[in-house]
Amino acid sequence: MFDSLKEKIGEFRDDVEETAEEKAAAAEAETEAETEVEAETAGETPAEAGGTVDPGSDSDGDADAPEGEPTVDDGGGAAAVDADADANADIEGDVDADRNTNDASEGAASAGDEDDADTGLGRKVRSLARGKFVIEAEDLEDPLWELEMALLESDVEMSVAEEVLDGIREELVGETRGFRESTGALVEAALREALLDVIGVGQFDFETRVRETDRPVVIVFTGVNGVGKTTTIAKLARYFEERGLSVVLANGDTYRAGANEQIQEHADRLDTRLISHEQGGDPTAVVYDAVEYADANDVDVVLGDTAGRLHTDQGLMDQLAKIHRVVDPDMTVFVDEAVAGQDAVRRAREFDDAAETDGVVLTKADADSQGGAAISIAHVTGKPILFLGTGQEYDDLERFDPERMVDRLLGEAD
Numbered sequence: 415m416f417d418s419l420k421e422k423i424g425e426f427r428d429d430v431e432e433t434a435e436e437k438a439a440a441a442e443a444e445t446e447a448e449t450e451v452e453a454e455t456a457g458e459t460p461a462e463a464g465g466t467v468d469p470g471s472d473s474d475g476d477a478d479a480p481e482g483e484p485t486v487d488d489g490g491g492a493a494a495v496d497a498d499a500d501a502n503a504d505i506e507g508d509v510d511a512d513r514n515t516n517d518a519s520e521g522a523a524s525a526g527d528e529d530d531a532d533t534g535l536g537r538k539v540r541s542l543a544r545g546k547f548v549i550e551a552e553d554l555e556d557p558l559w560e561l562e563m564a565l566l567e568s569d570v571e572m573s574v575a576e577e578v579l580d581g582i583r584e585e586l587v588g589e590t591r592g593f594r595e596s597t598g599a600l601v602e603a604a605l606r607e608a609l610l611d612v613i614g615v616g617q618f619d620f621e622t623r624v625r626e627t628d629r630p631v632v633i634v635f636t637g638v639n640g641v642g643k644t645t646t647i648a649k650l651a652r653y654f655e656e657r658g659l660s661v662v663l664a665n666g667d668t669y670r671a672g673a674n675e676q677i678q679e680h681a682d683r684l685d686t687r688l689i690s691h692e693q694g695g696d697p698t699a700v701v702y703d704a705v706e707y708a709d710a711n712d713v714d715v716v717l718g719d720t721a722g723r724l725h726t727d728q729g730l731m732d733q734l735a736k737i738h739r740v741v742d743p744d745m746t747v748f749v750d751e752a753v754a755g756q757d758a759v760r761r762a763r764e765f766d767d768a769a770e771t772d773g774v775v776l777t778k779a780d781a782d783s784q785g786g787a788a789i790s791i792a793h794v795t796g797k798p799i800l801f802l803g804t805g806q807e808y809d810d811l812e813r814f815d816p817e818r819m820v821d822r823l824l825g826e827a828d
């Protein structure tokens with residue numbers, strides 16, 4: 415699920431990390447160069463070529479540089495600086511050319527009795543000890559551009575892609591990173607926040623809403639042809655029954671030949687009651703009858719199917735408006751295929767105009783590697799995704815959880 419998008423987001427993380435690592439290395443080298451210059455200015459003897467400057471706090475000359483303190487190595491085997499907060503610079507000519515830039519474990523023992531905490535060298539070393547650099551907008555420009563392209567290729571709406579980018583910029587720019595921290599963690603936190611902000615729009619607790627609504631709870635499903643409305647209704651009948659809520663199905667698809675037989679088959683398999691009328695009948699009357707039936711028989715939930723239709727089919731769209739007006743469902747759920755990407759997003763808007771939608775089910779998520787609709791639809795329409803359809807079986811229905819979706823995109827869930 416969403417594999418292709420996941421891969422692209424992974425590439426963004428690597429890009430930013432690489433950029434930041436380069437910047438960290440440059441900042442370290444620069445700090446070191448300045449340190450040397452200041453050391454000279456201050457009349458200090460900078461380490462001779464290959465020497466190590468160890469401003470350790472101990473003046474007795476036998477302490478190792480503590481692990482975890484910022485270290486600068488010019489990479490050429492010349493002076494290396496081990497910083498300590500106390501910054502009493504001790505100088506010695508110990509050579510350790512092979513040392514890894516970030517490895518202070520081999521810090522040379524200090525030998526000497528320098529007392530230059532107030533010199534330029536001392537101050538510089540103290541700032542080095544704080545070991546920070548700041549991520550700037552320009553550091554992110556290239557990776558963000560790549561990410562925007564990747565999101566658009568994955569059929570994420572332009573406005574949503576921009577929102578995600580803005581979110582990441584907001585989280586990351588100006589963020590101070592220590593030389594030794596991992597950029598990966600910062601980027602991941604920024605991505606998580608930015609994605610959650612768009613994906614989580616409008617979320618509400620579906621089960622609580624259903625439990626708190628007066629009986630019977632009437633839910634009507636809308637959408638274009640063949641996206642999985644009837645299958646989703648059957649899955650939800652199972653979902654409610656498993657939670658101890660009784661269900662009656664209403665076949666408001668009086669349009670398509672064979673629709674009654676198809677949903678009757680589901681009803682039989684699920685052992686659920688179906689209310690239907692002859693083909694060509696009034697869908698509003700079917701749903702109305704099902705509500706009466708539920709009232710009379712203490713049924714908790716009415717699930718009303720409707721015929722697939724295009725928003726351009728005015729007659730059928732008017733029917734939806736009529737169901738809305740006459741039956742006034744407690745919830746209207748728009749169903750579309752995750753694989754439809756931006757088409758699904760556009761249709762969600764159009765259906766919402768005809769009969770206000772409360773939430774969305776995205777079916778066939780199991781076949782969707784792009785994730786464009788799953789990322790965009792809530793932000794664009796203001797209506798939350800309630801469920802994902804993840805296969806053709808009754809149990810292939812997953813309550814949509816924005817956190818889980820983001821975990822998936824960041825490669826931390828299945």
Ligand SMILES: Nc1nc2c(ncn2[C@@H]2O[C@H](COP(=O)(O)OP(=O)(O)OP(=O)(O)O)[C@@H](O)[C@H]2O)c(=O)[nH]1
Pocket residue numbers: 637638639640641642643644645646667670720721722723777778779780781802803804805806810
């Ligand atoms: N892989 C997969 N297939 C699904 C999913 N949901 C539905 N389908 C399949 O999609 C096809 C169409 O499903 P229906 O439920 O008949 O779609 P519909 O929206 O009711 O279609 P109309 O009534 O003709 O408008 C069927 O073959 C379903 O098995 C899903 O989550 N994953």
Ligand SMILES: [Mg+2]
Pocket residue numbers: 643644645667673719720722
């Ligand atoms: Mg159907």
